Amino acid sequence: MNRQAVQNQTTAPQGGVTLATALPWIISTIVLLFIPLVFTSNSAITIMNQMAITIIFALAYNMLLGQGGMLSFGHAIYMGFGGFVSVHVINYVEDYSLPLPLPVLPLLGGLAGLALAILIGSFSTRKAGTVFAMISLGVGELIAACSVIIVVFFGGEEGVSGDRTYGLPVFGIEFLQQIEVYYLIVFWLLLSALLMYLFSRTPVGRMANAVRDNPERAEFLGYSARWVRFFSFCASGFFCGIAGGLFAINYEILTEENLNLVQSGSILLITFLGGVGFFFGPIIGAIVFTLLSTVLSLQTDLWQLYVGALFLAAVMYFPGGLAGVIMMHWPAFKMGNIRLLIGPYIKTFTPCLVGILGTAALIEMTFHFRHAAIGDEEMTLFWTTFNSHSVLPWLLVVAVTAAAFWLTRRNLPEMVAAWHTANSLPGVSK
Amino acid sequence: MDLILVNLIDGLVTGLLLFMLSAGLTLIFSMMGVLNFAHASFYMLGAYFAYQISLFMGFWMGLLIAPVIVGLAGAGIERYGLRRVHQYGHVPELIFTFGLALLIEEIVQFIWGKNQMPYSPPEILQFTLFSIAGNAIPAYKIFMLCMSMGIFIALLYVLTRTRVGMVIQAALSYPKTVEALGHNVPLVFMGVFGVGTALAGVAGVIAGPVLGTFPGMAFLLGSIVFVTIVIGGLGSLWGALVASLLIGWITTFAASYNVAMADILVAVGFEKPADLSESALRDLWSLTLPQIGPILPYLLMVLILVFRPYGLFGKRDV
Numbered sequence A: 001m002n003r004q005a006v007q008n009q010t011t012a013p014q015g016g017v018t019l020a021t022a023l024p025w026i027i028s029t030i031v032l033l034f035i036p037l038v039f040t041s042n043s044a045i046t047i048m049n050q051m052a053i054t055i056i057f058a059l060a061y062n063m064l065l066g067q068g069g070m071l072s073f074g075h076a077i078y079m080g081f082g083g084f085v086s087v088h089v090i091n092y093v094e095d096y097s098l099p100l101p102l103p104v105l106p107l108l109g110g111l112a113g114l115a116l117a118i119l120i121g122s123f124s125t126r127k128a129g130t131v132f133a134m135i136s137l138g139v140g141e142l143i144a145a146c147s148v149i150i151v152v153f154f155g156g157e158e159g160v161s162g163d164r165t166y167g168l169p170v171f172g173i174e175f176l177q178q179i180e181v182y183y184l185i186v187f188w189l190l191l192s193a194l195l196m197y198l199f200s201r202t203p204v205g206r207m208a209n210a211v212r213d214n215p216e217r218a219e220f221l222g223y224s225a226r227w228v229r230f231f232s233f234c235a236s237g238f239f240c241g242i243a244g245g246l247f248a249i250n251y252e253i254l255t256e257e258n259l260n261l262v263q264s265g266s267i268l269l270i271t272f273l274g275g276v277g278f279f280f281g282p283i284i285g286a287i288v289f290t291l292l293s294t295v296l297s298l299q300t301d302l303w304q305l306y307v308g309a310l311f312l313a314a315v316m317y318f319p320g321g322l323a324g325v326i327m328m329h330w331p332a333f334k335m336g337n338i339r340l341l342i343g344p345y346i347k348t349f350t351p352c353l354v355g356i357l358g359t360a361a362l363i364e365m366t367f368h369f370r371h372a373a374i375g376d377e378e379m380t381l382f383w384t385t386f387n388s389h390s391v392l393p394w395l396l397v398v399a400v401t402a403a404a405f406w407l408t409r410r411n412l413p414e415m416v417a418a419w420h421t422a423n424s425l426p427g428v429s430k
Numbered sequence B: 001m002d003l004i005l006v007n008l009i010d011g012l013v014t015g016l017l018l019f020m021l022s023a024g025l026t027l028i029f030s031m032m033g034v035l036n037f038a039h040a041s042f043y044m045l046g047a048y049f050a051y052q053i054s055l056f057m058g059f060w061m062g063l064l065i066a067p068v069i070v071g072l073a074g075a076g077i078e079r080y081g082l083r084r085v086h087q088y089g090h091v092p093e094l095i096f097t098f099g100l101a102l103l104i105e106e107i108v109q110f111i112w113g114k115n116q117m118p119y120s121p122p123e124i125l126q127f128t129l130f131s132i133a134g135n136a137i138p139a140y141k142i143f144m145l146c147m148s149m150g151i152f153i154a155l156l157y158v159l160t161r162t163r164v165g166m167v168i169q170a171a172l173s174y175p176k177t178v179e180a181l182g183h184n185v186p187l188v189f190m191g192v193f194g195v196g197t198a199l200a201g202v203a204g205v206i207a208g209p210v211l212g213t214f215p216g217m218a219f220l221l222g223s224i225v226f227v228t229i230v231i232g233g234l235g236s237l238w239g240a241l242v243a244s245l246l247i248g249w250i251t252t253f254a255a256s257y258n259v260a261m262a263d264i265l266v267a268v269g270f271e272k273p274a275d276l277s278e279s280a281l282r283d284l285w286s287l288t289l290p291q292i293g294p295i296l297p298y299l300l301m302v303l304i305l306v307f308r309p310y311g312l313f314g315k316r317d318v
Helices: A002-011 A019-038 A042-065 A076-096 A102-124 A129-149 A178-201 A203-213 A215-220 A225-251 A261-274 A281-299 A303-317 A321-328 A330-334 A338-371 A391-423 B002-032 B039-057 B059-086 B090-112 B139-161 B163-173 B175-180 B185-211 B217-232 B237-256 B261-268 B289-307
Strands: A378-381 A384-387 B128-132 B135-138
Touching: A019 A042, A019 A178, A042 A178, A042 A225, A042 A261, A042 A281, A076 A102, A076 A129, A076 A225, A076 A261, A102 A129, A102 A178, A102 A225, A129 A261, A129 B090, A129 B217, A129 B289, A178 A203, A178 A225, A203 A215, A203 A225, A215 A225, A261 A281, A261 A303, A261 A321, A261 B090, A281 A303, A281 A321, A303 B059, A303 B090, A321 A330, A330 A338, A330 A391, A338 A378, A338 A391, A384 A391, B002 B039, B002 B128, B002 B135, B002 B139, B002 B163, B002 B185, B002 B217, B002 B237, B039 B059, B039 B090, B039 B185, B039 B217, B059 B090, B059 B185, B090 B217, B135 B139, B139 B163, B139 B185, B139 B237, B163 B175, B163 B185, B175 B185, B185 B217, B217 B237, B217 B289, B237 B289
Parallel strands: none
Antiparallel strands: A378 A384, B128 B135
16 A cells, blocks of 8 residues: 555645646546537436446545545444435435425535444544444444344334425425436535535645554654544445435335345455546546445346455455556556557557456356256346357357467567567666 | 243353354454454354365264364465465555455355355254243254353463464564564464464364254444454454353343333333324334344444444454
């Protein structure tokens, strides 16, 4: 993690708002505003809503994991709690017809998340590392288990549902359609992402990095590591609560599933896959994971197997996540050498991709061979239909996969050499 | 009184089973400083391997072979996975084992499917050994008891009386010095990881027929094992034993005594509201002990971590 920290430091802007620092924000605002005009179908907007909520949640989670060095195994409870409070507020407002406009609801969810984070953080942030991870796991399991017992608040097995169109249209908008909800979510996404980014630039945010890397030294400088962790934790809880409030508005129902360990685990997966060392890492992670889970789950029953394998491979070979992989190319790009890499990359990664797809095909065929209904020997893979019980397709796939991996291995040294050339200064021999 | 005795035996069986898992986990933790989230997954692998072997060679060969395979798998994962991630620090290590737990569950579902396997105790042990006031105690339960006791004693003997145990204990506290003395510490690590996972495998083999062999079995037990070693004190073998027994008995007794919160509240002097369905406190009134039994260990763990972060027997802060 130290290497990432150093990169973080060097890429930090030197204060002041310049065009270079504002440009990513402006571009993403424009993209977010106009993307519904490109993808107009209802299902696309549903996916984008889910993506935006996941981005807020992942960014909030990375305030702990990436910026504060605290690994939480039960972070779903803050989002879930914010969501449950929001649903109850929706129902309360409907019952007593109070003048509360829907767009401010996520703020209430955020405050609920903040309140829970203050309560739990008061004792869990005393230590970082394993103690923190264990307490977060214990508290997470405790609250997830309570959701079945405390039926008044958590609604037991069927959860709590509400109706977001409870009256009081804001400027004539009643939030009946997905697209209206989309723009509401985008507003909160931009606002909270900007606030979280600015938080990482405040003295507290910078101290969170220091405490992550060397708590002892931070203490010697006169900062209380515990308070720094506590502030990060509370801020993270607040933004998780906002994500929960948006979840409540978007789906209008919250259940035990929003609190349990599966949810907490997947946000860890998303954030780590995206890259914890950079602010934009979790954003990439959330986008990729949401696409993967929606697209892959339509294609195959085994998508969780692939996601799990991808996750393990990421931890082992790319601990910086996708963002780390992208930023690895920054020095070469700055020196103008990036074009040297294109050829070798194509030569290595094309067979590698074919090999991976071939392995996946073998897994799918094995699965079909073993688990398909008796008599059902036809299967369709990569737009081809064949008999999974005959020998020919097996031989073909095995041969293609083996050849692809052999090509990858053969071309690998060339890529490594190109990488070194691209990353060394001109005139300097290695 | 008879019920207490039956519960004591049941709790002992559960506790010792937990101990077989937590002993390996706590040893691995104190050596490498990494909490192995996938530990319960090795327990599941043990049960599945043993089931598969028992189809061809019977239960006893499964009991013999499955833990060895699990141990070898564990050692391999340490050598080629964990050791690689080790250089990045503790957090990626934790995340690696977490991902491993997910992947193992998916692989098990891929190979054996989502349904429970018909894995049952061997015929020779399917009889009632004795009964206490009408409560039959099956022989298999006593067999589980003896197995876990035997493993505990063997572990204790190896760790405290043999040369290998001495090296392990020394490597726990001063790995650098032990390495300087010429011992291969990475090999010791790999061995401990392998033996720890093999112990989890044994637990899986003997628990599979009773608790059920299904893909969710690791998830069910996994977090309880963590709770156990945190309560006992990370790295302490005795702590793991005491905490395992404690949790075994707490959950067993909580499940069998139907103490209702309403009775307690009335006894203290509160008046039960006439219409419960409208009251905001209705969940408090309908609460019973078996209902909150499963979350008692977590409650205990949070309390322990807040007031005594060393755990019951731990010497160092985690």
